[in-house]
Amino acid sequence: MKQKIILFASGNGTNAENICHFFEHVPKVEIAGVYTNNSSAGVIQRLESLGLQAEVFDRNAFQDGTLLSRIQCKQPTLIVLAGFLWKIGQEWVRAFPDTIVNIHPALLPKYGGKGMYGQHVHQAVKDNRETETGITIHYVNEAYDEGAIIFQKKVSLHPNDSTEDIAAKVHQLEYTHFPKVIHSLLNKDAP
Ligand code: GAR
Numbered sequence: 001m002k003q004k005i006i007l008f009a010s011g012n013g014t015n016a017e018n019i020c021h022f023f024e025h026v027p028k029v030e031i032a033g034v035y036t037n038n039s040s041a042g043v044i045q046r047l048e049s050l051g052l053q054a055e056v057f058d059r060n061a062f063q064d065g066t067l068l069s070r071i072q073c074k075q076p077t078l079i080v081l082a083g084f085l086w087k088i089g090q091e092w093v094r095a096f097p098d099t100i101v102n103i104h105p106a107l108l109p110k111y112g113g114k115g116m117y118g119q120h121v122h123q124a125v126k127d128n129r130e131t132e133t134g135i136t137i138h139y140v141n142e143a144y145d146e147g148a149i150i151f152q153k154k155v156s157l158h159p160n161d162s163t164e165d166i167a168a169k170v171h172q173l174e175y176t177h178f179p180k181v182i183h184s185l186l187n188k189d190a191p
Contacts, residue, residue, distance in 0.1 A: 002185050003077040004032035008084035009054075011118070013043025013176055015082035015103065020050050022179035029186060032074050037062065037086055055139040062086065068095055072161065074123045080182060085117055088140050101185065103178055105150055105170045108136040112145030122166040125157070133154050133166060137181050151181045 006022065009016045014033060023029045028074045034047050034054040061067045071079070072095060081088070081102040104112060106121045111133075125133045129183070134154040141147040141172060156167045 001180065002028055002030045004074060005030055006071060006074065006079045006188075007034045007082055008079065009036055009041065009043040009082045010035070010038050010085040010180055011041055011043065011083045011097070013041060013046045013083065014171065015068060015178055016043050017176045019048045019080065019082060019179050019182065020047065022183070026183065029183075032076060033071070035067070035071075037084075038125055043083075059086075060144055061148065063089065065091065068092060076184060078099040078182060082178070083118070087144060088116075090142050092138060098139055101150065101182065102138055102140050102145075102147070103174060104136045104138065104145055105133075105174070106136065106165070107132070107134045107154065108138065108145055108149065112136075114144055116145070119163055119167065122163040122170070126161070126163050129159070130157060133161065133170060135177065150185070151177065153177055 001098045006018065007105045019029050023031060031052060034043065034052055036054050036056055041152055046103050047054050053161060058065050068091060076099065079096055079100045081100065092100065105118065106112065106125060108175045111124055122191050134152055136149055137151040138149045139147040155173055
């Protein structure tokens with residue numbers, strides 16, 4: 001039986017697309033669903049061109065158990081948050097222990113928590129004149145950005161780097177490492 005990845009994304013979806021490309025070449029793994037809370041998210045068109053139909057859901061479906069039970073039926077091996085911005089509720093964490101993985105565009109525990117996503121993170125990193133930033137891949141628990149860390153990677157910053165430069169450096173790390181880390185988690189689970 002194939003291992004199943006479910007993707008959640010709220011925005012542009014470049015990470016989701018990159019993950020799909022990576023696993024196109026891994027026969028034992030399938031992308032079993034792509035979900036977004038944002039009906040105008042770029043991820044929808046990006047994945048359409050790969051033959052994948054992203055499903056849009058609203059706050060009710062996310063919170064009342066409807067979406068949760070649909071995803072339970074699919075028996076995912078991993079649920080991957082690739083730029084997903086809603087907080088994952090307790091019922092999700094309990095239903096999928098050590099199964100939900102998030103990527104954060106900074107070196108947690110720095111620059112995590114509510115409101116810390118995308119450009120807000122890079123702006124805070126720049127405002128604080130950090131000399132390095134990076135990515136954190138972690139399990140999701142009840143608290144924003146506080147689940148067990150699986151992987152981190154740093155990148156150096158130049159004092160003149162704009163927030164766009166910082167975002168580009170971080171995205172590059174994400175594209176290189178996120179699919180590989182997901183793959184290694186799947187291999188760990190394999191019988
Ligand atoms: C990524 O940089 C990801 O780390 C970040 O959103 C971006 C999504 O980019 N996630 C968070 O900030 C979560 N707190 P993408 O839509 O192009 O993949």
